[in-house]
Amino acid sequence: MAKKTQKGKKDNRGEYVSTVLSLLDEEENVVSDVQKEIYMDEIRDLPPIKKGELNVSGVYAYDLGDKIEVKVYIRNGLSTNLNLQKIPFLIVNSKGETLASQTFNLASLGKLPPRSARPVKLYFEKKNLKVDKIPQDDWKIVLNGEFNITSKVxxxxxxxxxxxxxxxxxxxxxxxxxxxxxxxxxxxxxxxxxxxxxxxxxxxxxxxxxxxxxxxxxxxxxxxxxxxxxxxxxxxxxxxxxxxxxxxxxxxxxxxxxxxxxxxxxxxxxxxxxxxxxxxxxxxxxxxxx
Missing domain, CATH: 2.60.40 (Immunoglobulin-like)
Known part of the structure; x- marks a missing residue:
């Protein structure tokens, strides 16, 4: 089955940029080629992001019992490296209602290169959920408010x-x-x-x-x-x-x-x-x- 390709293009709202898979050095050596292909397919299916934008896109939210595992891709649409630290996330529904909120320290992600996408698993504690369960067909994850990012040059x-x-x-x-x-x-x-x-x-x-x-x-x-x-x-x-x-x-x-x-x-x-x-x-x- 053909996958849609994430392409850079322009519209009246700005320029979109494509992003490529980026893994930590220690992951690069242990992740199989098959898994890398899966990552790249998932990245191609993500909605495009604008030039200069830091974006988070969710892939799935899975109930583990005591917490919710959320797989996301963090994408750097800037032209410089980014080092992420404490970042607040929200899970919201199509009405904009908050389903969960939690701040994560992403310093372990290291340097996020320009125009790159990195897979991350976030674990939301059940105490940070505002609802009994996350509806599988009506949720997305977003960045919330001000957060600490250092851009490396x-x-x-x-x-x-x-x-x-x-x-x-x-x-x-x-x-x-x-x-x-x-x-x-x-x-x-x-x-x-x-x-x-x-x-x-x-x-x-x-x-x-x-x-x-x-x-x-x-x-x-x-x-x-x-x-x-x-x-x-x-x-x-x-x-x-x-x-x-x-x-x-x-x-x-x-x-x-x-x-x-x-x-x-x-x-x-x-x-x-x-x-x-x-x-x-x-x-x-x-x-x-x-």
Missing amino acids: RPRYEGLPKGISVEDKLVFDKFLDGLPEMEEGEFSISTFSIGLQRNGNILVTTVMRNATNKPITINKMPMTVLDKNRRAVKSNNFIMKDFTVSPYRAKLCNFAFPTDVHPENDQPLDGWSVIYRQVRINGGKNIKRV
């Missing part, structure tokens, strides 16, 4: 130097991939390297990441370089000109501290670090130093 580079070698790009990419994911709305500054150049400059290379939906412009960058014993070596308040990081992007930036030391060759300053103090920016919030 992993910015990618923009504006890398022209002519950068493949080897150098791989090094920068590896560093970026090793940084922790960011929550939506954050801006972070990370120290990539510190070294002493032959011209006498202590060169600090940073990676700035913007996890907001707006461009972030930095006006001033007060910085202090510390040696491996955490002693202050150099400080400066850099005035930035037209330095902007686009939404969900990362950008390299170099800062030079002049010294009277001129080595024969460039030298890495292993164990040295940087303190960023009262960075002045336009359009951002939640600045983190990583």
